[in-house]
Amino acid sequence: MNAEEANQVSQAIFERTITGGPLADFHDIVTGIEHKQQIPFIGNMGLVGEKITGCDRNPNGTSIPLTEKFWDPVIIGDRLKHCALDVNALFKLFRKAQRMNPDFYDRIGSEEFGVIIAKLEQALTKMQNRLVWFGDTAADNVADSGVITDGVDVKYFNPIDGLFKQIFAEIPTSASNYVEIAKNAGANYAAQALAADEALGIFRAMHKQMDARFFEALEEGAQPQFLVTREMWQNYEDTLENKSIAFSLQETQDGITKRSYRGIPIKVRHDWDNNIRSYQDNGTKFNLPNRAILTVKENIPVGTLSQEDLDNLESWYEKKDKANYIDFDLKLDVKHLLPYMTVAAY
Template identity: 25%
Template sequence: MAGIDFSSLTPKNGAVQELAELIFLELIEDDKLGQLVTFMPNQENGKKLGFVGKAGLLGKKAKGCDPEYAKNLVQASEKTWDLQEWEIAEVICYKELENTIAEYFAANGSDMADLTSSEYMQQVVRPILEQAIRDLVIRFVFFGDKNAEGSLKDGIDAEYFNLIDGIFKQLFTGVTEGKTKRVVIDANTKTTVAAQYEAMRAPGAATGVLNKLIVDTPMKLRRMKDRVFIVTQAFADMLNFDIQENNKGSELQWESIFEGIQKTSYQGLTLIAVPQFDEIIQEYLKNTTNAEAYDKPFRVIYGVKGNFRAGSKSSETVADVKVTFDDVTRKNYLYAADTLGALVLAEEYAAVAY
């Protein structure tokens, strides 16, 4: 958000509403988080989202008069939105800033306790809120799991994950049901983090995963335009290593997208590395089989971005962003809320490696 200057965050001058709009735009813009999933505003919980697949078999031997009319041209399917409400609710007391550098940004006229239009609120809290909402979207849309309790490290509140079933959960379910192609990454099964990385450094390990995804997945996916790989940063690092050290190929050329997310090209297909995935895997997820190892640190999603959807009831903003000061408690209250859902439209038009 560099270059955007808010004179205040108080509701009366509209800056809070503008903040909500800017966060929403960052979610849906194609050059930012919109490269990972297709964001859809104005959705409703329980609403059916219809989509059309490819045509069935068409064209038979002509029969002259009275041809037989079939219904193979348009094959429609539908999914149902599960939109759930999330919220961020924080309280800040000016006394907490005493004897810190933030104290110098807290002055607000004659009332030191009211931080709503202070430099501290603008320069410290606002960027943290923006990033928190973007991180929240990535966490729920990709790692959401309504049954997250058993998959989290000790002490992690499941409510940070169990809002919805995210894209990884839906793809894992698709694999179990035989709808989604899976490529096994053997390195993920190792018993320690060091062993996982050592196995992934083997010649051809990373490139082999991508090649297998391209070659072994259904041809109806291979025929589609705008295919993309979405990978953990750990996998991207090992891919770099594989190409540079083992395959003696030229280096991958990376382009920065947004907050550490980068993209490159592999065999003509876009590959996006998302370090936020690794942060979640390393800090919050538990490997239920090997306690000393990460939970599937090397992950690849392969498909078409349009097949991966995120939805919200909101139209143009994050629905509710408020910064208020209460004279009675002498505290500042920050509240943000909205709805969120995730869908893999057609599991057979996606593949995954883990």
Template identity: 40%
Template sequence: MANFNFDNVTLSPKEVQELSTAIFETAFANPELTKIHNIVEGIDMKSQILLLSSMAMQGLSADGTCDPQDSDAGIVATQKYWENNQIEVRIPYCAKDLPELLKAFGTKSNKYDVEGSEEIKMVATRLLEALDEAILRLAWFGDKAAANIVSGGTISNGTNVAYFKGVDGIWKQIFAGVTAGDIKRATITSNAGANYTAQELSAGEALTAMRKVYNQSDSRLKNHKDGIFIVTQSVYDNFLDKLEDAGLSAVGQLAMNDGVMTYRGKQIIVADFMDRNITSYQDNGTKYNLPNRIVFTTPANIPVGTLDSGEFKELAVWYDKTARKVYTENIFSLDAKVLEGYFISVAY
């Protein structure tokens, strides 16, 4: 006979009683905003951006007389505008949202006023991570005319399009610039695949696309010290596969520059937030919307505008006695611009 018999006893695992012992999903590590964008502050209202062209051709042949020949400067001015787009986030929290055993504030006389508690600190921490995602999503995929696929748009059916309507983002401007002939585009063949599998890049396709993007770009961009490649994770992985297939010898040595992956001397920045947004929110159930993308430009040519970049990390937290809830809130202004078409080259 066994020493102990627990057949008549219900054994339950010990329940987590503190949020500090919970294991949270790891947040994605996004590239720093300032690595891919210049930040322009002070945008408190619709503001003009003045763009001036180069001077017209100069250098007329002298005619040998006393009458000089005048030339026109031919500088053409164009304009764009910063928009003071307001974005808001408010998270209401009631003390009853968590089970009793998870409440570290159980001895407080007012069990609804949990301002400063462990769970509110957790909410604030996760909200800051979510804001990082939101800023990149809006700056790149924002579209004030966003619509679900069923309505003729590109946003997955069932997704709230209001999360995309705050800003007309970089991709919307790129698509418009390509259509107008102002931005050069190379085609990534796999994007036209009829299903997810067919949209996977073929061997070496990323390198071929990056070569096209570089070769078609304006010489002023090729020779600019701040030129960068911003690529989806899918493109980067395919590029690395090509380097490995080449034995990481000659091609690999050319790609590594002081420990930073480069192509033709230009840093490659992996924008895996693009992959997440495309696969999560631009999926028609059969295939994704252009899942493989490349942008070659400079941070100064795709600036992000705001009243104050400090707004991105400022949280207001307060307890409302009437609602018996603690609110965590952030309000910030945001806009993004593609300034000069000749200073950007893309593939998708």
């Protein structure tokens, strides 16, 4: 007896995907960034004030240092082409045209096209988080002395320099606001796993390594956040449970337990894990699989021309091709602004 085929989209099971969530959950979004644009930094004066013993005074030679970074957005886009004949003939749920021309070919507004749009929206969010954190204009595959898994096209990583590249450059292993995660140097996957209670020690060290200016900003109302890979959180959670201090160290709001360390929210970046394991795997070990960043949203802003571009898709049916098209285009850049407002563990 032949199986009855599904004839409604609602009968289909949609596989889950890890998108990383909207950029605005983790970053300030700066709009109006159309071309290379200066970000000026106004520094602080040196020492002033001395004992006065006479009428004559020598001018203080102090000055206000000025430095700069630049927004340098690039256009990122893609095009998808969909022909009705490409739909697998087994799936009757997508076969509902009443006539050949134009109904069969023009799928704009159809259920199948709605599915494509929905999946592309997910892919667009994944792309934005991937580039914002893992972008590297010098990206190379492992075989070419890079960290991108062999066989993965580096064009999906090299449009911009993402935050990890910027943070690694501005907070190197010699920096006072760097915290070592020794297990990252493990020779294989198993050796890279965190030891029991290790995450708690890392979070504690990160908190201690905060610059005085970072601490003062918190006292003035800045909202810090721990951004961490999944194993970092799970390791920390195990520690809380084992020591029976989970309730006392976590805040409860509206009956929901919030992840935090010393009152600082912990946001688990499942997309980091997904990108590292999928695209930074040399076949023996992962590239820095354990990571944690302590900073504020304002210090890692995303620049774009319009926030609407971040989820805007353009679709149309082209008669001469008998094909349906979807385009997206956006301008994108990201900046790590003040190194002393970040603590990095990797």
